[in-house]
Amino acid sequence: MEALWFAIVSLMLAVYSVLDGFDFGVGVLHRFVARNDEERRTVLAAIGPVWDGNEVWLVAAAGVLFMAFPRAYAAAFSGFYMPLMIVLWLVILRGVSIELRSHDENPLWREFWDTVFSVASTLLAVVLGASLGNVVRGVPLDSTGFFSVPLFTDFRPGRAPGVFDWYTLLVGVFTLFVLTGHGALYLTWKTAGPGSGLTGRGGRSSLCGSWRHWPPRGSSGRCSRTCSSVPGPPVSCS
Amino acid sequence: MLGGLVGVFYFLKRERDLPAFLSSSAFVLGLLATTLAGNYPFWLRSTIDRSYGLTAAGTSSNRYGLQVGLVWWTVGITLAGAYFIFLYRSIRGKVGLGDDRHGH
Numbered sequence: 201m202e203a204l205w206f207a208i209v210s211l212m213l214a215v216y217s218v219l220d221g222f223d224f225g226v227g228v229l230h231r232f233v234a235r236n237d238e239e240r241r242t243v244l245a246a247i248g249p250v251w252d253g254n255e256v257w258l259v260a261a262a263g264v265l266f267m268a269f270p271r272a273y274a275a276a277f278s279g280f281y282m283p284l285m286i287v288l289w290l291v292i293l294r295g296v297s298i299e300l301r302s303h304d305e306n307p308l309w310r311e312f313w314d315t316v317f318s319v320a321s322t323l324l325a326v327v328l329g330a331s332l333g334n335v336v337r338g339v340p341l342d343s344t345g346f347f348s349v350p351l352f353t354d355f356r357p358g359r360a361p362g363v364f365d366w367y368t369l370l371v372g373v374f375t376l377f378v379l380t381g382h383g384a385l386y387l388t389w390k391t392a393g394p395g396s397g398l399t400g401r402g403g404r405s406s407l408c409g410s411w412r413h414w415p416p417r418g419s420s421g422r423c424s425r426t427c428s429s430v431p432g433p434p435v436s437c438s
Numbered sequence: 439m440l441g442g443l444v445g446v447f448y449f450l451k452r453e454r455d456l457p458a459f460l461s462s463s464a465f466v467l468g469l470l471a472t473t474l475a476g477n478y479p480f481w482l483r484s485t486i487d488r489s490y491g492l493t494a495a496g497t498s499s500n501r502y503g504l505q506v507g508l509v510w511w512t513v514g515i516t517l518a519g520a521y522f523i524f525l526y527r528s529i530r531g532k533v534g535l536g537d538d539r540h541g542h
Contacts, residue, residue, distance in 0.1 A: 201504045203478070206494040208511065210474035217470045218463045246533045253525060260518070267507050271497035272481040336473060338483035341490045347482075359485050378466060385446070385462045389455035392532030 205268040212264060216257035218382075223251045225383015227294065227321025228376070231314055233387065237307075240314060244298060246390040251298070255291065271345060279339060279347040283363050286327055293320040322376065329375025333368030337361065439468025 226247050234240040266273045277284060293316055301313035334349075340360050341347045352362035355369075364372075445461030477483070481497060484490035498504065 201501060202494040202498045204508075205498065205504055206474075206478060206481075210471060213474065214467045214470040218466045221466050222459075242533055249529045250525060253522070260514075264507075264511065268499055268504060269481060269494065269497045270499060272492045272494075275492055275497075276482060332470070332473065335477060335482060338485040338491070340486050341482060341484035341492065342486060343490055345490070345492060347484075357485075361485065378469070381446075382459075382462045382466055385450075385455070385459040389459045390533055392534045 202268075205264075209261060209265050209268060212257060212261035216254070216261055219254035219257055220251075221325075221379045222383045222386035223247050223254055224321045224325045225379045225381065226387055227317050227383070228325065228380045229383055229387065230321070231318045233384075237310060240310075241302070242391055243387065244301075246387060248298075252295065275341070275346050279341075279349060280331065280334070280363070282349075282351050283327055283331055287324065287331075290320045290324045290327065293317075294324065325376040325379045326369075326372035329372035330364055330368040332375070333371030334363060336371070337365075337367055439465055439472055442466075442468055 226243060230240065230243050234243045262273070265276075297313040297317035297320065301310050301317070304310070337357050339347045339349055350362045352364045353360065355362070355365045357365045357367045442461045442463070442465030446458055446465060449455075449458035449461055479493045479495060480491045481494060482492045484492075499507070
């Protein structure tokens with residue numbers, strides 16, 4: 201029975217990673233693949249109906265963990281207090297930035313919230329990836345079954361590591377790249393019109409690691425070069 | 439997991455966007471599922487002493503609680519699954535420029 205519940209909680213966390221993962225990826229790419237306000241609104245409209253529903257899977261997984269494995273829940277949520285607070289604030293900032301950006305047409309206002317959305321999405325991917333790294337690496341659990349970890353110590357994994365060390369940061373950065381590619385593929389599939397060319401191009405570039413084409417747009421001369429170098433539908437560059 | 443990764447590049451090359459996205463989903467799903475499965479039976483490993491690690495068996499609720507929870511979870515996940523199918527069907531199709539149905 202414990203094994204079944206272990207599988208259920210793991211599956212729910214994996215489903216959360218898939219669903220909210222593309223939201224994070226879209227957030228990371230948001231400022232890079234859309235060049236004007238209309239395109240940015242298109243990018244947001246692609247995740248608009250689903251992003252908050254996707255986040256509920258994390259809440260549901262935590263609830264199921266609390267029901268099935270209360271001691272593990274208690275130890276993890278008290279030991280990972282700082283990273284959980286960071287995740288909570290980043291989740292709040294993402295939601296707030298999506299909702300507030302269109303409350304005023306001032307370009308500075310929108311630029312600010314778009315930046316907040318992008319930065320919060322990037323940091324969320326890294327922090328959640330680093331948290332997974334902590335689960336794999338291990339934490340300083342003592343005989344009481346509890347632990348407390350600082351955010352960082354000397355950046356080396358050992359008997360008393362911090363949440364962030366070189367290993368967990370690498371896992372975090374890997375997670376960022378995977379989810380960015382995942383989000384790019386979602387945008388490629390979900391968006392149409394002139395904007396889809398940009399997002400699709402950015403997505404393919406991101407996933408294939410073609411950073412040399414970054415940013416995916418630019419002056420007309422540079423744009424025509426990058427357009428032809430990346431597979432995908434022809435894009436009109438202006 | 440590896441099939442998902444290969445599928446991403448295979449379908450990207452053929453410009454089939456939905457299968458490419460689904461392959462990416464399979465890759466992410468497999469990545470996390472295999473990581474957690476590899477960690478079993480531990481939820482959290484101890485860096486101090488292996489015996490201090492929190493295992494599934496050592497941290498679980500009692501058997502009766504897990505059995506009752508399974509019934510509620512089955513009902514809940516069925517509703518959640520139905521909602522998500524409804525949601526994703528209701529927004530099917532592509533979003534184009536100027537398509538501002540959601541007030542963003």
